[in-house]
Amino acid sequence: MLIDREVTIGNQCVGRVQVRRQGLYYVFRCRCSLSGQTLWYLEAVCGEKRENLGVLVPIDGVFGLDTRRPVKNLGEGKIQFALRPKQDRPRAHFAPIYPEEPFAYIQKLKDAFLETRNGQIGAAWEDGT
Secondary structure, rough: EEEEEEEOOEEEEEEEEEEEEEEEEEEEEEOOOOOOOOOOEEEEEEOOOOEEEEEEEEEOOOOEEEEEEEEEHHHHOEEEEEEEEHOOOOOOOEEOOOOHHHHHHHHHHHOEEEEEEEEEEEEEEEEOO
């Protein structure tokens, strides 16, 4: 079954997300018309659960994201979507990545994203994970 939902910034619809369930996963396909001047994250909300699905990137003249997440991360029910600018994200933890050293936060990588802070590449993840 394919579900089609609006993506909003505030109250303005800027695109669509298609959601398909494949076994134990939700598969998300998002396409939005954006200026590209701001870095946007796609957020899925289902009841009390929120999931950052990732950063929208240029795809065929628009901005989009193709990803999948376990159903257990969001639960079952009506999923709604919104875009959040980078500065609107909750405070994130940051751990620098050094190729020659073991990474102490390996268990956080499934929820992390790559980020550069003060010229250092590292993994960042939201509070509460």
